[in-house]
Amino acid sequence: MRFVDEFRDPELAEVLGRQITSLCEPGRHYKIMEVCGGHTHTIYRYGVQDHLPENIELVHGPGCPVCVIPMGRVDDGIAIAERDGVILTCFGDMMRVPGGRGSFLEANARGADIRMVYSPLDALRIARDNPDREVVFYAIGFETTAPSTALTILRAAKEGIENFSVFCSHVTIIPAIKAILDSPDLRLDAFIGPGHVSTVIGCRPYEWIPRDFGMPLVCAGFEPLDLLQSVYMIMKQFSEGRAEVENQYSRVVAYDGNPVALRVLADVFALRPFFEWRGLGSIAHSALQLSPRYAQYDAELRYELPGVRVADPKACQCGEVLKGVLKPWECKVFGTACTPETPIGTCMVSSEGACAAYYNYGQYAKQRLNLEVLR
Amino acid sequence: MSEPEVGATCSAEDGCITCGDVAVVLTVTSVADADAVCTDEQGRQETVATELVGDVRPGDRLLVHAGVAIERLTAVPTGG
Numbered sequence: 001m002r003f004v005d006e007f008r009d010p011e012l013a014e015v016l017g018r019q020i021t022s023l024c025e026p027g028r029h030y031k032i033m034e035v036c037g038g039h040t041h042t043i044y045r046y047g048v049q050d051h052l053p054e055n056i057e058l059v060h061g062p063g064c065p066v067c068v069i070p071m072g073r074v075d076d077g078i079a080i081a082e083r084d085g086v087i088l089t090c091f092g093d094m095m096r097v098p099g100g101r102g103s104f105l106e107a108n109a110r111g112a113d114i115r116m117v118y119s120p121l122d123a124l125r126i127a128r129d130n131p132d133r134e135v136v137f138y139a140i141g142f143e144t145t146a147p148s149t150a151l152t153i154l155r156a157a158k159e160g161i162e163n164f165s166v167f168c169s170h171v172t173i174i175p176a177i178k179a180i181l182d183s184p185d186l187r188l189d190a191f192i193g194p195g196h197v198s199t200v201i202g203c204r205p206y207e208w209i210p211r212d213f214g215m216p217l218v219c220a221g222f223e224p225l226d227l228l229q230s231v232y233m234i235m236k237q238f239s240e241g242r243a244e245v246e247n248q249y250s251r252v253v254a255y256d257g258n259p260v261a262l263r264v265l266a267d268v269f270a271l272r273p274f275f276e277w278r279g280l281g282s283i284a285h286s287a288l289q290l291s292p293r294y295a296q297y298d299a300e301l302r303y304e305l306p307g308v309r310v311a312d313p314k315a316c317q318c319g320e321v322l323k324g325v326l327k328p329w330e331c332k333v334f335g336t337a338c339t340p341e342t343p344i345g346t347c348m349v350s351s352e353g354a355c356a357a358y359y360n361y362g363q364y365a366k367q368r369l370n371l372e373v374l375r
Numbered sequence: 376m377s378e379p380e381v382g383a384t385c386s387a388e389d390g391c392i393t394c395g396d397v398a399v400v401l402t403v404t405s406v407a408d409a410d411a412v413c414t415d416e417q418g419r420q421e422t423v424a425t426e427l428v429g430d431v432r433p434g435d436r437l438l439v440h441a442g443v444a445i446e447r448l449t450a451v452p453t454g455g
Binding site for chain 2: 196199222251260
């Protein structure tokens, strides 16, 4: 495929792998966290770890927007959908996320009208086409997705569409990284920064990481060679005694991000004082709510909601997986009670969740490794 | 061709590209107000909101996420 094959060339991957190995300090172990779920998916799908020496460990972070939604907010969505005349809309992966009262798919089986959409603008179109119904968009995602929700609210306001509102669970990446760095049970050496989030926020918001923690961060693209080159750039920083923010994904990411998108986000949203993340607990200023100017589109103000905090299932260790403390296969229920078909934890739902990515691609990598051993 | 069918590129079975923070590179083929009809490498079409990237013209390449262009590309494009 044009423009993509270059970023998947196995020979170049071998060369990069050797260069990375040559930069390793003997006897040192390196832990590098990729924050973004898209990166986790690429790492497992293409076996990126296979090209790295054993002393470089890739640790998977909390950057899957579905995986961090707490069960109580799933129940809030179901409570909205069960109201007469409501159409709830959401992205595809959200349909299977288990809450305290089951998933959206199960709510549909009980008679609710919950529809998958590709864009919040599709939800607005459903509202336009169904003036006698209330249409609610269940908004999730990091700064990559929040601008599309903001733009949809601006269009709803401009068109005077009143039967549309948003249940907002948008989260922001920087406070999550701070929470991970404050976590006492995880020691990291560097970060691979999220590519598409950085398209919006730019690279500047990460500068405190090298400054205050002495760790390199490299914003990376989503092809296997993007990730290998990012690891190479991190190792180069270590070998030269530097700790900086660098931008590997410069073909897409501007260092200052997208200023128009940032202005729209600041207009439509306000920071929540606190927000509960599954596995990470309550994190200050880590999520968005609608600003008072757009309160009429806020589903949390429009509807009475349970708003109850629901504890995660005891057997589920998503919290440890999201913080990178546990590998997916180290969870007690991984691949047995918890599978993509019947997920107990959120990390097994989205294909970007660390558990689902490993479940889908991990066995393949293991078999390939066995074949290489046999040769 | 009009906009893709609602939910056509978002599946509960195969994984949701929006949840996965995936953005795709599309090329503008025509413009109407704040929307642009764009095509991908395989010729599939999609209507994209362009308010966040300013005025666009046919031939411009856009990085698109959830039906909204979040960046305009000037260098070598790729998916991801």
